[in-house]
Amino acid sequence: MGFLSYFISGVSLGAVYAIIALGYTMVYGIARMLNFAHGDIIMVGGFVIFTVVSTLGMPPLLGIVVAVAACTLLGVTTERVAYRPLREASSLAVLITAIGVSYLLQNIALLVFGSNPRQFTSVVTLPNLVLAGGALTISSTTIVTIISCIIIMIGLTAFINKTKMGQAMLAVSEDRGAASLMGIDVNKTIAVTFAIGSALAAIAGALLCSAYPSLTPYTGSMPGIKAFTAAVFGGIGSIPGALIGGIVLGVIENLSKAYISSQLSDAIVFAVLIIVLLVRPTGILGRKINEKV
Numbered sequence: 001m002g003f004l005s006y007f008i009s010g011v012s013l014g015a016v017y018a019i020i021a022l023g024y025t026m027v028y029g030i031a032r033m034l035n036f037a038h039g040d041i042i043m044v045g046g047f048v049i050f051t052v053v054s055t056l057g058m059p060p061l062l063g064i065v066v067a068v069a070a071c072t073l074l075g076v077t078t079e080r081v082a083y084r085p086l087r088e089a090s091s092l093a094v095l096i097t098a099i100g101v102s103y104l105l106q107n108i109a110l111l112v113f114g115s116n117p118r119q120f121t122s123v124v125t126l127p128n129l130v131l132a133g134g135a136l137t138i139s140s141t142t143i144v145t146i147i148s149c150i151i152i153m154i155g156l157t158a159f160i161n162k163t164k165m166g167q168a169m170l171a172v173s174e175d176r177g178a179a180s181l182m183g184i185d186v187n188k189t190i191a192v193t194f195a196i197g198s199a200l201a202a203i204a205g206a207l208l209c210s211a212y213p214s215l216t217p218y219t220g221s222m223p224g225i226k227a228f229t230a231a232v233f234g235g236i237g238s239i240p241g242a243l244i245g246g247i248v249l250g251v252i253e254n255l256s257k258a259y260i261s262s263q264l265s266d267a268i269v270f271a272v273l274i275i276v277l278l279v280r281p282t283g284i285l286g287r288k289i290n291e292k293v
Contacts, residue, residue, distance in 0.1 A: 005136060006258040007251060012142040012211065014250020015149035019204040020227030021234070021242040022156065023197030029237035030173045031190045033094045037078065037101035039224015041198050044105060045071045045205030046120065046215050047113060053121050060123035067202040075198025076191050083194075084187060102221075109217035122210040145207045152200065153243050160239070165192055173237070222266075226253075229273050235283030244284055 023038045045067040052063035082101050086094050126140035160166035168189045171179040180186050201220075208223060209215055226249060234245025252272055256265035276283070 002258075005138075006254050008138055008142060010251035010254030011247055012145045012250070013254055014230075014247035015145045016204050016208050016211070016246075017223065017227045017230045017249050018149050018243045018246025019152055019200050019207070020223060021231040021246050022152070022200050022239065024228050024231040025234075025236050025238065025242045026169075026193050026197050028231070030169050030193045031083075032176075033083065033091065034098060034228070035083075035194075035197070036095070036098040036224070036228075037105060038197065038201060039220035039222075039227070040102050040105040040109075041071050041074060041201040042205040042208065042220035042223060043109060043215075043217060044074060044220075045202030046209045046219055047109060047118075048202070049123065049206055049209070050118055050120055050215055053123070054118075060121070060125065064123055064203070064206050067206065068199045071198040071202035071205075072195045075194040075201075079191055079194040084190075106217050106221075113217065115216065118215040120209040120213040120215045122213065123206050124210050139211075141207070141210045145211070148203065148207065149243070149246075152203070153239065156196070157239055165189070169193060226266075226269065229270065232283055233273055233276060235285035238283070238285040241283055241285035 020038070020042060023041075024035065027033060027035045027038070048067040048070045049060070049063040052058045052066050053060050078101055082097050083094065086097060122141060124141045124144045126144065128140050129138040129143060130136070131138065160169060168179070168184045169192075171182065171184055172186055172189045176186055179189075204223075204227075205220065209219065227246065230245035230249040231242050232245070233249060234241030234243070249269060253265050253269050256268040260268065
């Protein structure tokens with residue numbers, strides 16, 4: 001039962017990575033930029049929930065709603081102030097700006113909340129699931145995380161394929177100039193993409209902090225990097241790829257901690273990524289795009 005327990009926990013962790021990776025893969029797929037401040041939006045969502053639930057004594061569900069609203073507003077504002085003026089700038093300029101926004105959010109959190117870890121109160125209050133006569137216990141947070149990931153993936157796929165805004169996103173991802181000529185508001189489409197990605201980051205923050213309840217201004221940094229790794233692993237720009245990459249990454253990390261070394265687990269994860277990219281540079285579900293010159 002030990003292996004199964006570790007595997008299920010890995011799937012749960014991978015589901016969180018997948019939800020975070022969606023923000024990276026959507027922004028890159030549509031705006032062709034890497035928003036490295038995405039991980040810190042997770043941290044902001046965690047602190048908003050902490051403030052609403054632990055400090056103000058409000059229900060956890062209200063905390064999640066407020067966090068989603070706050071992170072959505074933050075994502076849209078960041079896109080409008082920091083990224084939109086650089087729409088035609090080099091990718092290096094955008095990357096440096098994203099790193100700057102990341103450090104800005106971390107330092108604001110340090111000023112407001114300090115560097116001491118805060119104890120996060122889980123937003124999941126359901127009982128744990130006990131199987132096999134008590135030999136296997138699955139936490140309610142694990143169950144909710146996996147179910148939430150599946151629902152989000154199905155909902156987002158339906159949104160992209162069935163709605164007018166989703167079709168606009170697909171058009172912008174294919175050819176921004178042609179989409180603009182066809183009457184699509186490119187700026188609005190990219191802003192909506194940031195809004196969705198940031199809202200998902202708030203949900204991921206709630207699930208991540210419920211499973212690992214120590215909250216600091218740096219909480220989102222490493223999960224953000226690993227989620228970006230998951231997006232690349234699965235094929236950045238692919239929504240199913242983000243799911244596969246996140247789950248595989250989470251399982252590898254958890255099994256590495258259990259059976260090899262907790263100190264080497266991160267190195268093993270990134271080593272597997274390197275091997276996969278050497279064999280398939282576009283990732284598992286990524287596709288090669290030929291650019292016409």
